[in-house]
Amino acid sequence: MFKDLDPLLHSQLRLAVMSLLISVESAEFTFLRAKTNSTAGNLSVQLDKLAQAGYISIEKSFRGKRPLTTCKVKPAGIQAFEAYVSALKQYIDIPQNS
Amino acid sequence: MNAELPNLSARESLDIIAAMIREAKGNIQRNNFYFLFWGWLVVIANLGMYTLQRIGYEYFYAIWLITLPAWAFTLYKLRAQSRSNAARSHFDRITGTLWISFGVAIFSLVVFGRLINYQLNPVILIMSAIPTVVSGVILRFRPLVIGGVTCWITGMLCFLVDTQTQPLIGAVAIIIGFLIPGYMLRSHKT
Numbered sequence: 061m062f063k064d065l066d067p068l069l070h071s072q073l074r075l076a077v078m079s080l081l082i083s084v085e086s087a088e089f090t091f092l093r094a095k096t097n098s099t100a101g102n103l104s105v106q107l108d109k110l111a112q113a114g115y116i117s118i119e120k121s122f123r124g125k126r127p128l129t130t131c132k133v134k135p136a137g138i139q140a141f142e143a144y145v146s147a148l149k150q151y152i153d154i155p156q157n158s
Numbered sequence: 159m160n161a162e163l164p165n166l167s168a169r170e171s172l173d174i175i176a177a178m179i180r181e182a183k184g185n186i187q188r189n190n191f192y193f194l195f196w197g198w199l200v201v202i203a204n205l206g207m208y209t210l211q212r213i214g215y216e217y218f219y220a221i222w223l224i225t226l227p228a229w230a231f232t233l234y235k236l237r238a239q240s241r242s243n244a245a246r247s248h249f250d251r252i253t254g255t256l257w258i259s260f261g262v263a264i265f266s267l268v269v270f271g272r273l274i275n276y277q278l279n280p281v282i283l284i285m286s287a288i289p290t291v292v293s294g295v296i297l298r299f300r301p302l303v304i305g306g307v308t309c310w311i312t313g314m315l316c317f318l319v320d321t322q323t324q325p326l327i328g329a330v331a332i333i334i335g336f337l338i339p340g341y342m343l344r345s346h347k348t
Contacts, residue, residue, distance in 0.1 A: 070171065075174050087244065095182070148171055
């Protein structure tokens with residue numbers, strides 16, 4: 061029986077954000093928006109969902125007078141990402157033409 | 159990019175993960191500026207020291223004072239750069255810490271230079287091999303690794319020659335160790 065894929069990660073934008081954050085120590089909102097090619101509003105909503113699940117931390121500060129949002133992946137997020145990837149492997153292993 | 163995409167296949171998921179990891183990987187900073195800036199500075203200081211010694215100027219080592227404003231400028235630039243970085247990779251932190259530790263070690267050596275009979279050129283060259291090789295390995299950039307090994311070999315060579323010739327070897331070491339890889343890094347696109 062296949063493991064269920066984490067619905068929180070099985071979404072294009074949230075998965076992209078998590079993949080980026082897994083690879084870096086921290087990333088600013090503008091970096092995530094540029095790399096995922098998403099809109100600010102949508103990205104903001106998805107980041108909040110990931111933060112609520114405890115997968116990432118969001119730190120809001122200021123650079124000069126401009127607000128600055130910095131995101132980091134949390135241990136729970138790394139664990140969930142690893143579980144998602146290993147669950148994904150089971151789907152990939154299915155022979156394509158059977 | 160949409161948040162909810164119905165029927166996201168396993169293959170599509172993997173593609174997203176791979177693409178994003180690739181995007182983040184390209185973000186490793188290639189700080190060729192510091193290799194060029196410090197490379198030229200140390201080459202000029204070494205050649206200047208050699209020349210001043212040859213013409214018999216007593217305080218020939220005073221030429222190294224040009225590194226003081228360079229340190230201030232480097233710290234200023236690093237600070238400005240860390241503010242404008244949209245993402246910080248784990249490798250950036252490792253290389254940054256490595257070079258700062260190297261800078262602190264060099265400073266300590268210069269302060270206590272008299273106690274090691276001013277054998278600074280060989281010691282500093284051998285030490286500079288470490289951050290240079292590690293940076294080369296992290297950036298997967300072989301010329302830097304070769305540069306680091308050159309620093310190590312020329313550092314040992316410096317122990318075998320008189321103190322007057324040491325700056326000349328030091329200049330050659332920095333040209334091969336920092337300047338050539340620095341320029342190659344600048345023209346190298348990933």
